Amino acid sequence: MTRTTLSFLYIVLFFFSSLTVTAQINKETIPLVDFLKQIETKHNVTFSYADANIKGEAIILPPSGLSLTEVLDYITANTNLSFETLGNKILIIKKEALKPSKSFKTQYLEEVVISNYLTKGISLNNDGSTNIEPESFGILPGLIEPDVLQTIQSLPGIISVDERVSNVNIRGGTHDQNLMLWDGIKMYQSGHFFGLISAFNPYLTETVSVSKNGTSAMYGDGVSSVIDMQSSNNISKKASGGGGFNLINGDAYAKVPLSKKTEIQLSARRSLTDLIETPTYDQYFKRIFQDSDLTNNQNNSSVSKDERFYFYDTTLKFLYDLSKKDKIRANFLNVFNSLNYKEQSRVNDVDEELNSNLTQSNLAASVDYTKDWSSNLSTSIQAYVSKYNLDATNFDLINNQRLIQENQVYDNGIKTKLNYQFSDNLKLKSGYQFSEVGVSNLEDVNNPVFRSYIKEVMRTHSLYSELHVASNSQSTKLKIGVRGNYFEKFSKTHIEPRFSFNQRFLSNFRFEILGEIKSQTTSQIIDLQNDFLGIEKRRWVLSNDHTIPIIKSKQLSTGIRYNKNGLLLSAEAYIKKVDGITTRSQGFQNQYQFVNAIGNYKIRGLDFLINKQYDDTSVWLSYSYSKNDYEFKNLNLGNSFPNNIDVTHALTFAGTYTINKFKFALGFNWRTGKPYTKPEANNPSTGGTINYASPNSSNIEDYLRTDFSTTYTFKVADNTIAIAGFSLWNLLNKKNTINSYYIINDEDTISKVENLSLGITPNFSFRLRF
Structure with missing residues (x-):
């Protein structure tokens, strides 16, 4: 740790010590x-x-x-x-x-089964889903702000094998298998800083619903999960807002009623990374840009580099109540990341300077109209569009080459919904969705001259219907539905039943069974590990029903919970199979890196949690066991082998404590290392080619991380409060390897490459809310 970082920590600790002395207990x-x-x-x-x-x-x-x-x-x-x-x-x-x-x-x-699950602002529903309310968020280890995609990783069965929110793995699935919705619009970009920070400003997000199984039939796509983010749809009585900063970015937001019938909600966030360097930025930079084009040539003395990186996001929502029964909502979101760096080199006694860059953005907009026909019947219609761009220009001074790469997704459609309540015990949800998705990919090289441009379009028509049934005592809940997808391009129909059953018994016990069949036509693949400067390697593609099939999943889970006097015991077993995956979508870095094959993965797992809550303390221990295996008929003699993100054991022990205006959180995260493939011990290489052992037959070292965070809330005016926060990610500065692979050098020697996790990473935040 540098002297600057130590000084920074001492200042922050002194600040909190001073606050402790002046803290008072007030009514x-x-x-x-x-x-x-x-x-x-x-x-x-x-x-x-x-x-x-x-x-x-x-x-x-x-x-x-x-x-x-x-x-x-x-x-x-x-x-x-x-x-x-x-x-x-x-x-x-x-x-x-x-x-x-x-x-x-x-x-x-809809009944909330468990509130304050782990911490304030997280609750469990009777259909197996989890709700997160950022406005009520308490505190979690390592987090001082309610980062949506970091927060969900505290839930059993959800991890990120490489610490990036753009690679969240839910029950063994890849990140592209998560359906991510912002006010009903599908998002194709989820991270800032190329994956270390959620791209969604949480301060105007009212609720986040996470479904790992038993998903509502209203959702298409997302064979692993649904993460549905919703902003407020109600017009406020008075204006409110806030703003603040941390050591990465600053932001502000506001809800402003324009009249009794109209309101505008807006937010803006921008990084400080191109204006000031902080200890947090230094650690983020080392983590995300390691093993990329930006850093791989650092040992070459003839090349010097000067980078500029920044990101921002903005949201805008307009609410208009035509009447008590008619409402219009308009939404807009813009997410943007940009990296530019100059390369200077002296070639043949001539100084050359060229500028490489990478930009990533997601624009989203929608208009919604809702009508309440009666106290029992309501309908809504939404028109939406989502546009994603990933553009890179890479100059190779040494080889006198320029490479342009582009990946673009244009998604637009219409959703209609109907909700009808027959009685207090029975209600119906039905709807129709039309979507048109176009995906294009461009490769342009000047030396040698090569250009490839491919565009695919998919139109899908979907109908769904779902019944919610409850007993008079509300002890029994059943949700059963079906979704039918018609893929116009292939003239194929896919029927997807979904259900969830929840039964309360012996006062404090609950038993549930969840099941679903789902499909998706968009996925991400990796052609080369150095694509898009080696930073954002994945590109979106559409199914073609041939080399890239429609991905289909089946999942069944059953669980039991006990909840009494602040003690929660939960155990859930599940089995999931996903068909139609390709080797290019899995990120192989072994003998299958350049192979194009179609297969499946099957995961069996168990999630266990014990959580004890007191008035001011919450302590929990969660453990997940899973066995996740691939099966490709044409690979490994048709035998199954471990998934690239197979993590057999994962354990978290954490707690939060609140005293007066202070909140503290400390947590330990341990998991077994993910698989990788070693070269054969006796004959590692032949003729410039690595001879690998059995695929994924070895594991990297176990992962261990300790996180700490604290916040202090105090009043600065009658209607204004301030929140100061401090966190340490990887408190013990454990050097965790998150990926290992091998390369062959020009001398026909083999080198092992290891990617490391974040080191000790401090962060400080200060916010005002009014």
């Missing part, structure tokens, strides 16, 4: 939603409510030691809310109307 007003979550944990009850009924509500904390009945009476006396008991410890919150209506009918909403 405070907190958001009602936060108080309700405290009650759920303390008294082992579950609240069911419409978000609009408690949105913006706050309450002064009552005296400690009150019984559940006394607490509910206190809330009723200080708000216009009342409570109705349903079944076993389920409390429905109702907002009292100014004029009681005899026709009032209680609406039973």
Whole structure:
């Protein structure tokens, strides 16, 4: 660690020490939603409510030691809310109307099974999905801000084998097998800093829903998971916003009601990386640009480089309520990354300077119209477009060569939805989706002259229908649906049934079964490891029903949970098979690197979690076991072998602690190393070719990382609070190898290349919210 970094850490620690001395215990007003979550944990009850009924509500904390009945009476006396008991410890919150209506009918909403799962702002639903609310986010080890794609990695069964949010592996799948939606629009870029930071500003994201199995039939694509991000759809009563900075970027956001019927929401974030270098930037730079064109020639004294890197994102949303029953929403998002660097070299006594660059962007826009025909029937329609670009120009001064590469995706379509509630126990969701996706790829070389441009287009028509059934006591929940996809180009139809079943028994136990069949026509492949400067190697492609088939998956899981007095025990077993994958989509760096074959992978796994929560503490231990194997008929004599991202054992032990205005989090992450292939011991190479052993028959060393984070919240004005945060990623500075492979040199010798994880990485943030 450098002297500058040490000085920085001392300053931050001194800052927090000073805050500790001045911290005071005051009677405070907190958001009602936060108080309700405290009650759920303390008294082992579950609240069911419409978000609009408690949105913006706050309450002064009552005296400690009150019984559940006394607490509910206190809330009723200080708000216009009342409570109705349903079944076993389920409390429905109702907002009292100014004029009681005899026709009032209680609406039973989707039940939250477990709130404050691991930390504040994360909850489990009865359909097996997980909800994350960034606005209510507590704290997690290594995180001081609610980075969406970092946060979901705290959930069992979700990891990133190379620490990048652009490579999130959910139950053994590759990142392109995750359907990522922002306000209903499919996103093809998910990371800033080429994968180390989520590309989605969390401060205008109201909810994030993560489904690993039993996905709703309304979703197409995403054979591994669905990550559905939604911003607020309700017009606020007053303006709000905030802003802040950390050692990588600064941002600001605002929600501004223009009238009782209109509102504008906007956010902007930009990196500071091209303006100031920080210890965080230094570590990020070493991690993401290692083994790339930017750093591979550093040993060549005739080449010098000067890089400039930055990123930004902006969002804009316009809300217009035509009437109480008619609403229009317009959305816009722009995500952008840019890297430029100059190469200077002296060739034949002539000084040359050329500029290589890489840009990555995703533009998304949509218009939504929703109509409530009655209290039981509503419909909506959305028109959307998503455009992704990855462009690189690479100059090779030594070989006098220029390479241009482009990958573009243009996705547009229409979605319609119908929701009808027959009764409190039965509701129907149906809809239609049309999508047109065009993907193009360009390669242009000047020496020798070569140009290739390929464009494919796919049109898909989809119909779905889904029933939600619940027993009178709400102890039994069943969601069953089917989706039909018609692929116009291939004249093929694919039927995809989905279901989830949840049963509460013995008061504190829940049993669930989830299942789904899914398909997707877009995927990412790697042609060469040095494509796009060796940084963003993957390019999007469309299925052609021949060399790149439609990817299809089947998954079944079953689990049991016990939840009482703040103690949660959870175990879930699953089996998943994904057909139609290609070797080019898996990133092989062994004997199969240049082979084009079609196969499948099958994963069997078990996720276990124990989480104990107190009023101010949450401690959890999660463990995942999985066996993930490939099967390619034409490779390895048809025998199965370990998946490139097979991680057999993964364990996390972590905890959070809150005292007064401080929050602390500490966590340990351990997992077995992923597979790789060694050369044969007795005959490693022949004639400039590496002779490999059995594919993926070795494993890199185990991965171990310790993270720490803390935040301090204080009031700076009547309507303004400040949050200061400090984190240390990889606190012990463990040198973890995240990838290993071999190359052959000009001298016919073999060298081993190892990519390392982030070293100790400090970060500091300061935010204002009003």
